[in-house]
Amino acid sequence: MPHRDDSLRPATPRLPAAARGRPPLGDFTLSPRVLLITGLAVAVGGAATLTALALLRLIALITNLVFYQRADTDMVAPGLHHHSVLLVLGAPIAGGLIVGLMARYGSEKIRGHGMPEAIEAILVGGSRVQPRVAVLKPVSAAVSIGTGGPFGAEGPIIMTGGAVGSILAQGLRLSADERKTLLVAGAAAGMAATFNSPLAAILLAVELLLFEWRPRSLVPVTAAVCVAAIARGPLLGTSALFPVHTGDVHLAAGTQALCLVSGATGGLLAVAATWLVYRAEDGFARLPVHWMWWPAIGGAIIGLGGLVEPRALGVGYDVIRQLLTGRATLSLIAGILVVKTLIWSLSLGSGTSGGVLAPVFMIGGALGALEGHVLPSVFPGFWAMMGLAAVVGGVMRSPLTGVVFTLELTHAWSVLLPLVIAATSAYAVSALLLKRSVLTEKIARRGLHLTREYSTDPLETFFARDVMDDGAVVLDAAGAVDAARLGDQSLFPVTDGGRLAGVATRRALGDGRTPGDVMTADPVVVRDDDTLRHVASVFAAHGVTRAPVVDHADPERVLGVIALRDLLKARLFDLTEEHHRERHLGPRSRRFAHSR
Known part of the structure; x- marks a missing residue:
């Protein structure tokens, strides 16, 4: 069981006096x-788009400087031509060391892949992100990825875009x-600007x-997402990031x-990769060195894999494009599937800075491309899309996001149904074998509980x-007052001429005075057609545990x-409803009907 750090729990807020004097909004959500807020979100969307563009350019600049010794901001990948052994080994170690120093002396919040940190800020931080995180997170991610780290830019963009929105809100x-x-508007806008995937960004947010x-x-x-998608056009283009031509496909x-x-x-594979990430994290935690050095050790693992x-x-991105268009060789597919999975999982456990989506895209695409060598041919890249x-x-426990991401990345709209089948079956396997996802496990290890299962609140239906x-x-x-009538009731509505005048407690009635003498006038009441969720909100807002129920049409008439x-x-x-099982149709019900 993870140790629960109660310092992460926010203090129970005290409702302002003005709010305590009236019923809460309850069910009114708009x-x-x-x-x-929408007007502010529009501004946040534009700012997050520029932030995402700046991060991508910074990653490209560092990659060019480190691996190709040139100053250029065009996206390029390491490994396009031969690099010296010293460079492949040394660059990730140096990058990890820089990230460790930035985390220790700048902000520890830059450690990790961004999404759990954003979730934690929402859950327990009042959605407040420190301004320095907005600067240190993208820089640390650019250093980590630009020196060879096998990570994506989307996690840091989520954290950085979220920081932009949070900082504006804090002012x-x-x-x-x-x-x-x-x-969340800033985080989702950054995602949309990076991948040209507005609908997937909205689903990811939800x-x-x-x-x-x-x-x-x-x-x-x-x-915010729509603004980002529109603004991306003149900056990064509007075409699919990894276009796949399906032709006239009939499955x-x-x-x-x-x-x-x-x-x-x-x-x-998702279960295995998630398991590796947290076994690596446990292994690093047992090392007899300060966590500042862990990203450098993770960098050594990256270098060996490189x-x-x-x-x-x-x-x-270039490898993902080859996988999804069926142009990857078998040796590249096998190398990516094994090496990328290992170095991503193990180095991510070191606490370095980088995202999970792009590596997951590549690993999933490689798995599907490998399966495509034995499964029936459909069109180049079909099985890579399924694997992605x-x-x-x-990995993310987000099957809808997985489906829509794949469609928006490739524009292969005709394969919606097989994508739904693949993503949902993977989600089922992951949920069956693994208690938590790569995101929620980290939250749980910080002593917090997060559920990703949503259902109708029963308080809303009664x-x-x-x-x-x-x-x-x-x-x-x-x-x-006839004491024999009171029973075990502790709160009593008090009426005057049949109309509600106040409430009295059992303790107040004990001194022999009339209910009118001891009652509290203008009591907190609920209506008969209030949902139980609204009743719970009223109780919380006013600090009560009982209240009279009055008729909606006649608020002075007490019903209970x-x-x-x-x-x-x-x-x-x-x-x-969930646990009681009974048969309504079958042999016994037919015998009953015959006997009648």
Whole structure:
């Protein structure tokens, strides 16, 4: 069990006095403030696009300087021609050492691949990102990748774009949820600008970062992503990053069934890679040296792998393009599949700076390309696409994102169904064999709990009238109190002429005075058609555990009393629906019908 660091837990906020004096918004998720946040998100989207472009150019510059000894900002990969052994070994070590120094003396938040750090900022940091992280994270990632690190730029872009949104939000008077929206808007916009994949960026935001699907956040995030996608055009172009020509493809049922095989193997590879990442992290934690030196040790692993397969170094967009167009040789496919998986998994565990998506694209593409040598031929790159979507779905536990990413990267829209089969089957294998994903495992190791499973809240499907005590004792303000009638009830609505006047507690009634003398006027009430979620919000906002339930049409007419424990009835119903099994059709039901 991971040690729980309670210092990561945010203190329970005290609701402002103004908010405590009125009911919370409850179920209302869209308000005029969404227009304000959307306007800010548009600005964040533009800034994140420029940030993503700057990071890509910085990675290219460092790669050119280190491996080709020239000052150029065009994207290029290591290994395009022969490099000296000293350079292949020494560059990643030097890059890891620089990253370790930046993390120790700059900010430890730059360690890792970016997404868990963004998630942690949202979960426990009030969506606040330090301004220096916005500078140190992209620089450290550019150094790591530019010196041969087998990572992607998307994780650092997510963290950096998120930092842009968070910093803007911190300069304004906004709530934590509004800061979260702008943080995610910046992160998703950076993703869209990098890969020209607006829909995948939105899905990534929903599946990984927002932890909700509500208009108040989806509208601003989508606005930021659209701005980024539009702004990318004149800066980086609008064509697919890895175009695949499918021709007039017609898939037989047998071929589509084989996508299950591709998905299952992709899920197994995702499980193995995730397991390697965290076994490596455990191994580094046992080393008798300060964590500052770990990225340099990880750099040595990268260098050794680069001697075996130089094309495994760097971001590797050119290799992904070869895999997805069927132009990769068998030796390159095998080298990438083995070497890239090992050096990415092991070096990522060292805590260096770099993303996971591009390496996962390459590893998944290599797996699919290898399978394409034994599976039926469809068109060049078909099975590489299946492998890419499968490994993304398994590693990230985001099958929809995996499908849409693959489609937007390749523009091969006609293979939607086989991609769904591959990504979903990989997701099923990963969820079956591994408790947490590569993202949520790191969160769990920091003493936090994060669920990636979303369902309808049972508190949303029940109303106060469904669970209230409609037989509760109601007292008359001027009447005498009969102790025998009170039972075990602890809060009593008090009426005057049949109309609600206040509430009285059992303790207050004990001194012999009338209910009207001891009652609290203007009590907190809930309506009979309020959802239990709204009731829970009212209780939290006002610090109460019980309240009278009144008629929506006649707010002074008492219908009953609802207590905090009544809210558990909805949860109990949900548990019954999940675990209670019974047969409604079958031999026994037919015999019953015949007997009647």
